Amino acid sequence: MADTVTEPDAYQIISNFVGRVENISLPANSGNALKPLFEAVSNALHSIDDRFDTKVDLGEIEIVLLHHNNDSDLTYSGYSVRDNGVGFNDENFKSFLTSDSRRKRVKGGKGVGRLLWLKTADRAIIESEFVREARSMKRRFDFIAGEAAQIQNHAMTEEPSRQKQHTIVTIKPINATFNSHFPKKRQTISLALIRHFLRVLIADRVPKIVVTDDHGSDDLHEMLRAEILQQTDETFDLAFEDGLPAGTFIMKHMLIGKKLEDDEKGTNAIHLCAHMRAVDRHVIDNQIGLKVITGDRFYASIVEADILDKTVNQERSSFMLDRQEMQQITTQLTAKAKEFLAPYIKDVRDDQRKQLTAILEENPHFRPVVNSVEDFVETKLALNEKEDEQIYVALSRENRREVKRRDKEFKAIAKEAQHTELVEQKIASYAKFANDATKGFLESYVRQRKAILDVLQTYRGWKDAENEKYVLERAVHALICPLGGTTDSLPYDKHNLWMLDERLAFYGYFASDKKIKSFVIEEGSSGGEPDLAFFDTGLGFRRDLKRDPVIIVEFKRPGKEDYTEATDPYAQVVRYIGDLTNKTVHDQSGAVITQVDDKTVFICYIVADLTAGLLQRLRGTPITEPTPDGLGRYGHVKDLRAYVEIIPYEKLYDDAYKRNEIFFKKLGLIE
Template identity: 30%
Template sequence: MEKQGGESLGLTQTLTGRLRNFPLAPSPDNSLWAVYESISNSLHAIRDRSSGGRDRIDVRVNRDSTGDVEGFIIADTGVGLTSENFDSFRKIDSTYKAVRGGKGVGRLTWLKTFGLARVSSTFNDGDSFQIRSFDFIEDDSMPIKHHTLTRSTGPSGTIVELYDMKSAYKRECPKRSETIVRSIVRHFLKDVISKEGPDIFVDDGGIHDLKKVFESSIVRRHASTFAAKIGDREHSFSITHLVTSKAFADHEAKENVVYLLAHGRVVGRRPVGGLIGLKKLQGGKTYVGMVEGDFLDHTVSQERTMLAADSTLVDIIVREAAEDATQFLREDTQPVRDRQLTMVKQIKREYPRFMGTLSDEQGFVENKLQLSVRDQESVFRAVSLDWYRSKRKIDRSIRTGLSNPKNEQEFKAALAEANKSIAIESKAILADYVTERKVVIEFLTKLVARVRASPDDDYETEAKVHDLILPRKANSSNIKLETHNLWIIDERLPYYYYFNSDLPLKDQIIDSKDMRRPDITLSDVASSFQQRGSNEPFIVVEFKRPGRDNYNSKDDPVKQCLEYVAEMRDGKKLASADGSWNSSVQENTLFYCYIIADITPTLRKLVELHDMKRTPDGRGYFRYHDGLRAWCEVIPFDKLIENNRVRHNAFFEKLGIT
């Protein structure tokens, strides 16, 4: 080392300062870190010794009079603290074991969490066995005290005794023996599940064989590999999938978990319940994944307590691991997939616009839905987003192929794709349209049944049906043409531009003072083959409460409609509500009157008095009034509903709408 004026120019550090800056905050897991480091040293020592027998590591838990943990004794059958190992022990941040992940700081955890570490190690110096004994304490001038070296008959091995656990860690240290055993198992999973290597025992009021304890909890296992692209490079990783009893569920993550291993030791954990769609497995089981790879070996922190890699990079690894785990857990995730499939089918039924997107329902669930997608709204968002992206992709491809084709073949392909896309979109729009109609028909069916069963409060119950077809007080200036359901009565009615609902005749007829209010009137049909204002039929619609049976001569719906026609016809001009249109009623102008009412005995008596004829199906009545040039038809609610069902069934069947 270079000197100047007899003074060394090298940097120095103190043990006390190094321990103060050692990042090991008190926690249940960190309170056992010194034990983990001792076991790790034991594993290295055993691998360094050629042995014909079965090696083992024994961990004894020492408790105080209250039952709290106060220390540990760790014994192994390894090579012992040879001269080379002891030289390394005496160097902080030694690189002696760097090739297998050793950071040269493990023994510092002894003094970070305990007041005293006592070591007794038997080793072979080449000629004979010797026992090296000493105390390791926090002392900058002489941390190794009472060092002795005596001859022994062997065999080799090391005993580390950890005394006087510091209060901050003692408070956090697990109390239950089972928790300590499981914590050690989780930390050394790779060694515990391996049939090779030493047996590990924990003595705490009873002997626990860690290999047997964990082996008995394993339901199934599988080894696999996966790749993750990190930056510009693709890295390979191995993963061991385990399904175990819930006794080995991670106490911190509290859900299915992936452990990240560096040089065989757990240095990180990530909950993956959200990624695989299952926080816990059914039947009291839990999932554990063990991920290993050179990338993790090279990015573990010096203290081996965490990964030094950016968390976003670790996220990439965990996502790929979770994807692999999903395949392993197919039988466990199947109930989730089944529920997703049910929701997808329901969305397809209710929103046929997505028929193309969901043509392969099972494929969509498997390839497009994360297992974490659990509720109907989230599934709908996923379906909508996939529909939008697919449509944009197709539209861009078509525009490029049609506007700037590279050759004739590309143009033809783009044209074919355009035709296919238009056909799919048209079918989707039709499906949406027809489905909305189906909902209205079903609602009308239930509404009619409910009104028939309700008390005989004529106006309010009649009004409910009225509002479903066309809301009261609505007219062509305050409601959009597409928002009413006039098609229920007649498919031609939605094409009328001007309509009024429950408005006085004085507001519909110029210079009229008639306060009577027809339920619905329509005039001036909208057609590309007709000009508005031409002599098209006028429409009058009257609703009567489903099931009503108290009609009389003063409350005669046929007479009521004909009187409306007479008032409109009497040389009058009809006008729209906003005054933007008016039309004279010509002598040859036709009127159609629709009376929507159940044919009950009192109504049948009235319609027969009007000499109305039965319709061919025998369910309704009709008559043409010569003097008023008006067709009148009485349509029962059941017939109205059935006619709509028959009219739409072909669409329902073709589109697969049930």
């Protein structure tokens, strides 16, 4: 028979205090450096509440910031919090000795706040005077993170005469890990306290809370009241998306001075509270489209609810709700904030309408996706989409979606077995959308042409009026066709060759400012290239049909007078014809474009003003006939099969303008 062993039938778990402190999550950063101070102030508020009940405005809290070795020029080494609350009486002291005490649960106490003191300092010194059975008592002790006795140097004395009740908690020195993150200025700490205890400070009756150091003091209640411009309170019920109630919420909307803005990103925020203390901060700048509400004021709201009180974690850093639940709550709270801020948001919407209207004027191809400016602004633009580029992107996004939707709809129409009235309506709707889009693109293109001609007109003037210097031909050349390009790299919409001749759009290959040897196959081809500063290499064009003319364009600076043998434009185009004749032209991939032989016709445009210098160079050449408008010159070089025309910049502009004038008038671009 086995021997009977007597053992207790119940055991108590032994708590390891040092391990408990170490397991508290409090990373060293600027956000956490002040949390132990917040806990000390919270305890002071609870003590005042216990003593004065509904007359909490009789309470006083003084936060004294302590300097290293009393040197006020150095950083703070610690702080003390003094209050005139009920004090460390026997009941409170017993609760203090109990890990994770539940005594203050009704006030939102987690029973772990004092442990944060020992995360940032080696010890806390507590001194308190309280009343025990009509006698004035004084208690003093040190609180440390020890393996054995965490309460040391405890002493109790009876005061001979009744003193004022008070408690002083001193935390000093702050350890190096957290001290490096502790604010260096009193006002920074005062503002942080206001933000954390905002719900307490906006109450009708509130204890006097003062922050002092060697340089002065801040009354937190007065600081806050001076900054509140407007306050509105509302109570409402919220529910989750599955229909379950989230409970009743109290939301206090305020417009507060910008000096109370904290260091976090964003200025306007909803502060979620638990037991009258701020826990989480939800920035709403993007949702309301505003950084500052009016002047130097920003929006802040305090939100309270039973569900927030019940789910706050022990560090008071977040709520133990799942991500979707939290998002559903903040989304509904943001909608409430937007209702409060509606008059200010209206200004944002008005600006968006103006910008959208202007963008549609410049980009009419977007009009088919904007049935109503008002509807588009309200349903398609987020409030933070205020810049021109953002609105343009929103239009592009919506246009792409509409095109995909229409294409899908059209494919479905094609599969319809019967041509019903509904199908006919869908076809008509699709045709209208496509037609409107086409008109829009055409209008945008015409507007672009008008803008390009305006730039060309500017280029015709002096670059330097005082010294009578014209714009260099490089600028004019680049405006009409970017330098160094070919059709391999420059699609039709990337150049403005229509200013010279609309027919150039039909040519399959061109080379801009390229050495001739770079696009002909034969060895020994000309490698010469005129000085780029004078843009003396022309533009070569040829259509896919083998016997179509090769077109050469040569630019000269507006108003150019000083021509030499090397820069004589007529001599240059003659050389180009010689260099190209009996050559095989290829593109960048090496594919053959065409053969240029002794039967190929050349059309040469020289874009240059008919100055005295140029007229002198043209003497003795076939280029003698005036154009019908009398502005230019032309002639035929029979032995080279070439037609050469001089186009002054005035003629270039006038001809291009006249070809497009009817379109400009139709769009109201000119009268």
